[in-house]
Structure formats: C-alpha cells, structure tokens
Amino acid sequence: MPFLRLATISRSFVLASLTSVFLAGCSDGSDEAAAPVAPPPSVTVAKVSSQDVRQSARFVGQIAAVDQVDLVARVSGFLEKKAVPDGTVVQVGDLLFSIEKAQYQAAVTRAEADLASAKADAALKAADEKRDKDLLDKGHVSEAAYEATLAKKQQAEAAVEAAQSDLEQAKLNLSYTDISAPFPGQIGKTTYSVGEVVGPSTEPLAKLIRLAPVYVNFSVSEDQYLNAVKTHGLNPANISPERSPALSLVLPNGETYGETGKIVYIDNHVDPTTGTISFRGQFDNKDTKLLSGTYVTVILEAPKAETALVVPQAAVQRDQQGPFALVVTDKKVEQKYIELGQQIETNYVVTNGLKDGEEVIVEGLQKVRPGVEVTPVLASKPAEQS
Known part of the structure; x- marks a missing residue:
C-alpha cells in the first residue's frame, strides 16, 4: 500500500510539471503578441511667424466731462419755478430755475429812486458851485466859502456814483433769480422742490x-512714457490734436468704441506717490455713449506697423518662473521660457525666447512633457489667413 501511494503521487507531480511548462510556453507567446510598442503621442503644432503688427499700449482710464457745473443759488429766496424736468438736454441760455423776484425787484425800484434823488441833489450842488464861483471872481465871497460849496458839489457827485453802484448791484441780484444753462448739456437730478428756500449756503x-x-x-x-516719446514723438510742451497718435477705447462690456480720439494734454511732472504721468485724451462722443465717470481701457496705438514674432495664445503656458511654450525639435518636446509683448487678438507678440519658424504645441499639451518624443501635426491656418 505505501508503494502504491508513492507511485500515484509521483505520477501526479510529473503531469503537473508538464502542464506548467506547456502553459508557460503558451503565455510567453501571447504576451509578445498583445503588447506592441506604443507610438509617440500626436500633438498639433503651429509655427512661430514674423508678421507686420501695429503694437499698442493699454491703460485704465476714466471718462470726464469737458464742462460740468454745480448750479448754486446766488441769492436767497423761495424756489419759484423748475423750468425743465430732470435729465433734460438743454442749450446754452435755457432757463433752468427761477427764485422769487419780488424783493429783488423792489430793491431795484428803491435803488432807482435813490439814484434819481442823488442826481437831483448833485444838480443843485452844481448850481451852487457855479454861482459861488462867479461871486468869487467878482470878490463878493471868500475863498473859504467857495471851497465849502465846491466840496458839497463833489460830495453830491460821489453820492450819485454810490447810488448808481447800488442800482447795478440790485439789478445783478435780480438777474440771479433766473438760473440759466451756461453751456449745452444734460441737467441732473434736482435737489430741491418748488417752494423750498434756497440760497448761497444751501x-x-x-x-x-x-x-x-x-x-x-x-x-x-515712466518707462511707458519714455517708450511713447520714442515711438510717437510726444512732447508735453507742444502736444496738440494734430500731432497726437490715435487713441481708441474698450468699454466696460468689452465693446470697442467706434470713435478714435486724440491726446490733448500731458502733465509736466511725475506724480511722486504713484510714479506715473497724467495724460488726457479727448473724444467727440457724437453718440453721447461715453458718460462721465465711466472706467474704460485706453489703447494707444503705434503710428506704423512693425515686424514682430507672433505665437498663438493657445501655445503659451505659465508657471512660477513665467510664461513658456513647448517647442518640438526633431520630434522631441523642449520647454522654453519666453518674454511676451502685447496680445493681438488670439496671438501674443514674443520679444524673446523663440525663433522664427519654430514649432510650438497648441493642442495636446496635457499629453506631453519636456523630453518625450511626439508626432507633430501642423495646425491648419484660419480661413481668413489662407
């Protein structure tokens, strides 16, 4: 019995060994057939190219009215009339408000009466002076008596001038009761209602x-200013609309404003707190779309186009060291840090780091890293450039 059991175990071991060898042989052949070498990943590339571009600089600006005024009552009284509704567009000279006139009209009448009285008294004193002058010449009055009469005449003449001045002031105060538009524009919200007391202190x-x-x-x-002087020939001393480069605006909603403007003023010093120089541009604003106080993007365009290297925006990535692009050289990926100029539509101007004709990856960036081999596929050009 022990011999029979040993023989059975030996026979089973041999069969198991043969089976293992057979299966191992089959497994080795199968793995080689199922795991071929993977081809390099395919990426889309675009060539860095030289183009004629009109470079520009962008600044944050704020719209300001050429003229704006707070309409202040220069005399006190009840607000008698509000001539136009709030928000009305008015022309120069249009009546806007009226303050009660009665007391100021009465002051004019009183001043006119005072002037007439002063003139009558002056005429009387002039007659006395003429009479005493004749008597002095004939020796009938003393020099002292004549001098007294002459002084009264001069005093009366001065009273006439004072009365005339009072009348002019009274008429001026009366004119202040009507408040008219000093220039064409739009009136804002009224502070007071008709019937309220207004005056210089309100x-x-x-x-x-x-x-x-x-x-x-x-x-x-400061550096942007020096670049603008070099590029545009700007001079604060003789800046004028005729000499100014064109300005354009981007509105808060991203829309490009339809008009172009001109620089009309450059400050004569650098602000020591900000290190900046104040510029002022002017736009016709014929459609009155630009409202005072609106923040806009101001674009200062170069006077002529210049040749520059351009790279698609999709090729530019950034890390802690700055912007970079992945360049394909001999089918291998290379990381290059670059210096960027302005953005022009969907492209960037490259000022350093790339060469004309180099191929940068624009699609498939997530599949590669520096040093790996790739299969580059040249991106098709946009329809408008083909």
Missing part, C-alpha cells in the same frame, strides 16, 4: 454736464 440745485466732447484721463508709468 446745496447745489442740480448738476449740469456737457455731454460732448468728453475727456478720458489715464496715467502712464
């Missing part, structure tokens, strides 16, 4: 703002 009645043209104020750093 708040302004309303604000009047000229709608067109408008200013745009923006600040330029």
Whole structure:
C-alpha cells in the first residue's frame, strides 16, 4: 500500500510539471503578441511667424466731462419755478430755475429812486458851485466859502456814483433769480422742490454736464512714457490734436468704441506717490455713449506697423518662473521660457525666447512633457489667413 501511494503521487507531480511548462510556453507567446510598442503621442503644432503688427499700449482710464457745473443759488429766496424736468438736454441760455423776484425787484425800484434823488441833489450842488464861483471872481465871497460849496458839489457827485453802484448791484441780484444753462448739456437730478428756500449756503440745485466732447484721463508709468516719446514723438510742451497718435477705447462690456480720439494734454511732472504721468485724451462722443465717470481701457496705438514674432495664445503656458511654450525639435518636446509683448487678438507678440519658424504645441499639451518624443501635426491656418 505505501508503494502504491508513492507511485500515484509521483505520477501526479510529473503531469503537473508538464502542464506548467506547456502553459508557460503558451503565455510567453501571447504576451509578445498583445503588447506592441506604443507610438509617440500626436500633438498639433503651429509655427512661430514674423508678421507686420501695429503694437499698442493699454491703460485704465476714466471718462470726464469737458464742462460740468454745480448750479448754486446766488441769492436767497423761495424756489419759484423748475423750468425743465430732470435729465433734460438743454442749450446754452435755457432757463433752468427761477427764485422769487419780488424783493429783488423792489430793491431795484428803491435803488432807482435813490439814484434819481442823488442826481437831483448833485444838480443843485452844481448850481451852487457855479454861482459861488462867479461871486468869487467878482470878490463878493471868500475863498473859504467857495471851497465849502465846491466840496458839497463833489460830495453830491460821489453820492450819485454810490447810488448808481447800488442800482447795478440790485439789478445783478435780480438777474440771479433766473438760473440759466451756461453751456449745452444734460441737467441732473434736482435737489430741491418748488417752494423750498434756497440760497448761497444751501446745496447745489442740480448738476449740469456737457455731454460732448468728453475727456478720458489715464496715467502712464515712466518707462511707458519714455517708450511713447520714442515711438510717437510726444512732447508735453507742444502736444496738440494734430500731432497726437490715435487713441481708441474698450468699454466696460468689452465693446470697442467706434470713435478714435486724440491726446490733448500731458502733465509736466511725475506724480511722486504713484510714479506715473497724467495724460488726457479727448473724444467727440457724437453718440453721447461715453458718460462721465465711466472706467474704460485706453489703447494707444503705434503710428506704423512693425515686424514682430507672433505665437498663438493657445501655445503659451505659465508657471512660477513665467510664461513658456513647448517647442518640438526633431520630434522631441523642449520647454522654453519666453518674454511676451502685447496680445493681438488670439496671438501674443514674443520679444524673446523663440525663433522664427519654430514649432510650438497648441493642442495636446496635457499629453506631453519636456523630453518625450511626439508626432507633430501642423495646425491648419484660419480661413481668413489662407
């Protein structure tokens, strides 16, 4: 019995060994057939190219009215009339508000009466002076008596001048009861209602703002200013609309404003707190779309186009060291840090780090890293450039 059991175990061991060898042989052949070498990943590349571009600089600006005024009552009284509704566009000379006139008209009448009285008294004193002059010449009055009469005449003449001045002031106060538009523009919200007391010490009645043209104020750093002087020939001493480079605006909603403007003023010093120089542009604002106080992007365009290297925006990545692009050289990926200029539509101007004709990856960036081999596929050009 022990012999039979040993023989059975030996026979089973042999069969198991043969089976293992057979299966191992089959497994080795199968793995080689199922795991071929993977091809390099495919990426889309675009060539760095030289193009004629009109470079520009961008600044944050704010629209400001050329003229705006707080309409203040220069005399006290009840607000008698509000001539136009809030928000009305008015012309120069249009009546806006009226203050009660009765007391000021009465002051004019009183001043006219005082002037007439002073003139009558002056005429009387002039007659006395003439009479005493004749008597002095004939020796009938003393020199002292004549001098007294002459002094009274001169005093009366001075009283006439004072009365005339009082009348002019009374008429001026009366004119202040009507408040008219000093320039064309739009009137804002009225502060007071008809019947309220207003005067020089109260708040302004309303604000009047000229709608067109408008200013745009923006600040330029010292290096940007020097570049603008070099590029555009700007000179604060003789800046004029005729000599100014063109300005354009991007509105808060991203829309490009339809008009172009000109620089009309450059400050004569650098602000020591910000290190910037104040610029002022002007736009006709014919459509009155630009409102005072609106923040906009101001674009200062170069006077002519220049050749520059351009790379698609999709090729630019950034890390802690700055912007970079993945370049394909001999089918291998290389990381290159670059210096960027301005953005032009969907491209960037490259000022350093890339060469004309190099191929940069624009699609498939997530599949590669520096040093790996790839299969580059040249991106097709946009329809408008083909």
